[in-house]
Amino acid sequence: MQGIVDKRIFRFSAGARKWIAVTFFSGLMGSLANIVLLLLAGRVIVGIYAGRTLVSMTEIFLGMFICLGLRATAEWSRDVSAQRSAGVVKANIRKVLYAHLLRLGPAFMEHRNSGALAATMVDGIEALDPYVSLYLPYIALSLIMPVLLFLGFAFYVDLLSAAILFAFVPLVPLSIVFFTNLDEWRSGRQAWDAYRELSSYFADSLQGIVTLKLFHQVDARGRMLHKRSANLEAALVKSLKLYFGVSFISEVVPVLGYSVTLIVASFRLSEGSLSLDRLVMVLFLGSLFYEHVSHLLLYHHYSLLGRRSAQAIFSLLDRKPEIEDPAEQNATSNLDAPAVLNPCIKFEAVSFAYGGDRPVLKDISFEVSAGSTVALVGATGAGKSTVIDLLYRFHDPQRGRVLLGGYDIRTLPLDFLRSQMALVAQEAYLFYDTVERNLRLGKPDAKPEELVEAARSASAHEFIMALPEGYETILGERGVRLSGGEKQRIAIARALLKDAPILLLDEPTSSVDAENEASIQKALDLLKSNRTVLIIAHRLSTVRNADRILVMDHGQIVESGTHSELIKKRGIYSKLVAAQCLDRPSDGVDRNSCKDFEHEGGR
Numbered sequence: 001m002q003g004i005v006d007k008r009i010f011r012f013s014a015g016a017r018k019w020i021a022v023t024f025f026s027g028l029m030g031s032l033a034n035i036v037l038l039l040l041a042g043r044v045i046v047g048i049y050a051g052r053t054l055v056s057m058t059e060i061f062l063g064m065f066i067c068l069g070l071r072a073t074a075e076w077s078r079d080v081s082a083q084r085s086a087g088v089v090k091a092n093i094r095k096v097l098y099a100h101l102l103r104l105g106p107a108f109m110e111h112r113n114s115g116a117l118a119a120t121m122v123d124g125i126e127a128l129d130p131y132v133s134l135y136l137p138y139i140a141l142s143l144i145m146p147v148l149l150f151l152g153f154a155f156y157v158d159l160l161s162a163a164i165l166f167a168f169v170p171l172v173p174l175s176i177v178f179f180t181n182l183d184e185w186r187s188g189r190q191a192w193d194a195y196r197e198l199s200s201y202f203a204d205s206l207q208g209i210v211t212l213k214l215f216h217q218v219d220a221r222g223r224m225l226h227k228r229s230a231n232l233e234a235a236l237v238k239s240l241k242l243y244f245g246v247s248f249i250s251e252v253v254p255v256l257g258y259s260v261t262l263i264v265a266s267f268r269l270s271e272g273s274l275s276l277d278r279l280v281m282v283l284f285l286g287s288l289f290y291e292h293v294s295h296l297l298l299y300h301h302y303s304l305l306g307r308r309s310a311q312a313i314f315s316l317l318d319r320k321p322e323i324e325d326p327a328e329q330n331a332t333s334n335l336d337a338p339a340v341l342n343p344c345i346k347f348e349a350v351s352f353a354y355g356g357d358r359p360v361l362k363d364i365s366f367e368v369s370a371g372s373t374v375a376l377v378g379a380t381g382a383g384k385s386t387v388i389d390l391l392y393r394f395h396d397p398q399r400g401r402v403l404l405g406g407y408d409i410r411t412l413p414l415d416f417l418r419s420q421m422a423l424v425a426q427e428a429y430l431f432y433d434t435v436e437r438n439l440r441l442g443k444p445d446a447k448p449e450e451l452v453e454a455a456r457s458a459s460a461h462e463f464i465m466a467l468p469e470g471y472e473t474i475l476g477e478r479g480v481r482l483s484g485g486e487k488q489r490i491a492i493a494r495a496l497l498k499d500a501p502i503l504l505l506d507e508p509t510s511s512v513d514a515e516n517e518a519s520i521q522k523a524l525d526l527l528k529s530n531r532t533v534l535i536i537a538h539r540l541s542t543v544r545n546a547d548r549i550l551v552m553d554h555g556q557i558v559e560s561g562t563h564s565e566l567i568k569k570r571g572i573y574s575k576l577v578a579a580q581c582l583d584r585p586s587d588g589v590d591r592n593s594c595k596d597f598e599h600e601g602g603r
Contacts, residue, residue, distance in 0.1 A: 006310050009132065009213040010094040016132075018346065019085035023078050023137040030074030031145055031291070035152075037067035040286040046277045054278060082133035089132045090125050098589040101316055106394040107322045119199035124309030131306035135299040136188060142173060142292040149289050157281045161261050165289040168257030169548060172293040176300055196312065201228050207477070249295040252291035252392040261286050274551075275373035284553035323393050325414040341405035343501035343532040344370045345391065349409060352386060360386045363400070375543035377576065384536040388504050391534075392418055404502075424501040424524070426507035428491030430479030433518040435464055436471040438490060442497030449496065457526055458493035460486070496527055503528060505535045505542070549573065 013020065040063050045103040047057050053073050054061075101108075101117070109117075146169045151161030175381055205212065212218045265282050268274035334582055345368040360383045369373040376384045389395050392403050402409050424441070430438050446454075450470065455461040463486055467473035479487045494495050495503065505524065521542070536544050543562040551559035551566065551573045559571050566573035 006307060006314075008068070008314050009128075011312060012089050012096065014092065016085040016088035016092070019081045019088065020132075020137055021440045022081035023133070024140050026074045026078035026081060026140045027137060027292075030071050030078065030143070031288070031500070032069045033074060034286060035149075035285060037064055038288070039281065040067065042280045042284045046280055049276070051054070051248060053154065080518065082137070082321045086133035090128060093125050094121065094130070095461050097313060097316065100319075102327070102577040103321045103496070104319060104591050105321060105323055108319065116196045116200040117316075118203065120259040120309065120312050121184060123199060124196070124312055127306040127309045129306065131310070135296070135306075136579070137549065138292060138296045138299050139423065142208070142296045146289050149285070153285070158265070158278050159387045160268075161282045161286070163266055164261045165257055165286055166265060169293060170291055171253045172250050172290070174295060178273045178539070190235040191439070193312075194228070195308075196556075198225075198228045200230050200592065201225060210419075223353045229249040249335070250294060254287065254294060257290065271591050300411035321415070323396060326411055341407070341501075342370050343420065344368060344405060345532065346403040346406075346504065346533060347387070347390075348401045348403065350390065350402060352383075352390060352395065352397045352399045354395075360555050361390075364552075364555070364557050364562075366550055366557060368532055368534050370532050371530070372547045373528060373535065373545075374568060375537060375546035375549045376552055377536040377537065377543055377549060379576075382411070383553055383555040385506055388423065388506055388536065391504065392423075420500055420503055421502045421506045422495040422498040423506065424488070424491050424527075425494050428474050428479070429488055430490060432474065432477045434469075434472050434474055435467065435490070438475060439471075439494055441509055443499070446497055451493075454493040456491045458476060459522065460489035463489075492524065492527055501531060502529045503533045505533065505537065507537050551576075 027097040040060050043060055044057055044064075047060070048054075049471050067362060074280070098121070101121075110268065113469060113550050123306055146166060152157070153165070159511055200223060208216075212221050261282060265274055265279050269276065269279050279369065310451065349363050350361055351359070351363050353359045358502055364383075366374070376387060378384055386395075390397055391404075391409070393414060404412065404420065431441075436451060439454065440446055442454070452461060455464055464471060464473075467481075475481050479490070482490070524542075533546075535543055543549055546563070549559075549561060549563060549566055550557050551571070559566055559569065560574055563571070565575060
């Protein structure tokens with residue numbers, strides 16, 4: 001239970017504290033100006049009762065006008081500083097949270113809904129605005145102003161009236177603490193969780209709208225969306241029911257305290273123990289005892305969703321990454337990357353299971369020498385792509401070691417490790433951005449002529465120039481405006497720009513037709529030159545010229561050799577070749593492999 005304020009938010013107040021202080025002092029100055037304004041108004045009333053003319057009280061009216069100007073200036077300063085402080089805190093949280101999500105990495109992301117995380121990153125942090133900008137400063141004001149008013153009343157107005165007014169003040173913040181903790185106990189994070197679920201479900205529905213239409217599921221999806229909307233409404237109403245309890249107390253307490261004080265003061269006036277001018281001061285200033293605690297309740301209500309989102313944000317920040325960067329662990333010892341790294345890969349008795357209980361790799365060992373090309377082949381689910389995940393340290397093996405240039409990759413800084421490899425994946429991920437910015441992922445500081453040269457080498461320049469705005473064309477979400485072959489060629493150009501010594505190819509031609517495969521293969525051949533290459537593929541045209549082919553089956557390496565050697569063995573690899581030759585007899589891409597197979601007596 002966090003009580004009236006979640007203190008963890010102050011971890012992100014660097015750079016915002018001065019603005020929070022300005023908000024506080026602006027509120028304080030505004031309140032003091034209001035007090036003086038009401039005091040002067042009280043003097044006008046007493047003066048009129050005493051028979052003074054309005055002209056004789058000109059200086060009082062001038063003072064009231066000045067107080068109004070000060071109050072307006074203080075309100076303006078409060079609003080501006082409040083937005084500044086909230087903006088700084090939100091920026092700090094976004095920066096830290098984004099960096100932390102990157103540290104958590106794919107091992108965390110693959111089990112999470114990206115829409116829910118986006119809702120936390122965007123809407124959740126934005127919901128903190130009233131919580132940071134007004135609620136936090138008014139906590140201090142609600143503590144200080146009643147004390148100042150009590151002291152002022154006690155010394156200059158009336159001690160008994162001050163004591164009665166002050167006695168009721170703590171009931172409001174105490175009720176907020178009580179009902180907030182009760183809300184935590186009953187509702188927990190239900191309102192924010194429901195909001196996040198609705199946001200992620202809606203985003204997922206938009207991304208899949210074509211599929212929904214194809215399968216006539218738009219109406220069904222709409223009903224599910226309405227159901228989640230109703231869940232959010234129910235969760236908010238549940239929280240608001242508890243808020244109504246605070247609201248009731250906060251409305252009754254000021255009226256009760258003010259009324260009791262006026263009744264007692266009136267009796268004392270009739271008895272002669274309190275003067276009329278003192279009663280007027282009590283009448284005008286008594287309500288100010290409760291002004292800030294009433295605002296505290298209002299801002300507490302406004303910040304309700306922000307408090308919920310803060311819990312979700314901090315629960316994310318409290319998660320420990322599965323993969324620790326040795327550069328961060330050894331920050332004090334100035335861990336340096338090797339000056340020269342031999343681009344060779346070695347797996348030593350590596351075993352890996354997702355979640356620790358779903359075996360994917362079982363005691364595999366192999367080596368890819370510097371400058372050589374090794375291919376991993378096998379049926380779907382054999383564990384081929386997991387090899388690349390382990391190389392990038394998206395996961396760590398439960399047993400065994402992965403070595404790069406003779407170094408255990410767990411000892412290498414992650415940035416350095418990943419800079420040594422370039423990947424062309426089965427499905428190239430392109431961002432909703434221009435062609436140029438997607439290419440610059442490979443080399444952010446690349447010159448325009450370097451971009452064009454890489455695109456030409458990947459056979460991509462021609463179709464890029466045919467786009468409406470050439471290299472400045474927005475590709476759409478996930479590169480929706482491009483074909484599969486065009487996306488792959490963008491990915492190859494990106495890998496060329498990175499110019500890493502190790503090239504990883506994960507089924508780079510599996511989703512393209514034969515015509516595109518031929519042009520992509522040409523680009524890949526150029527990309528592979530003078531590099532250490534690890535290929536994961538089942539297309540024979542991609543692997544047949546590898547220096548060595550490793551055949552995987554159920555997480556183990558069961559065959560090893562060149563293309564022709566494996567054909568002669570008549571084992572699993574030979575069967576894979578036979579299956580492709582039978583399934584694609586007219587496909588010229590694998591004709592040479594099929595001829596090899598026939599030559600060895602495969603048919």
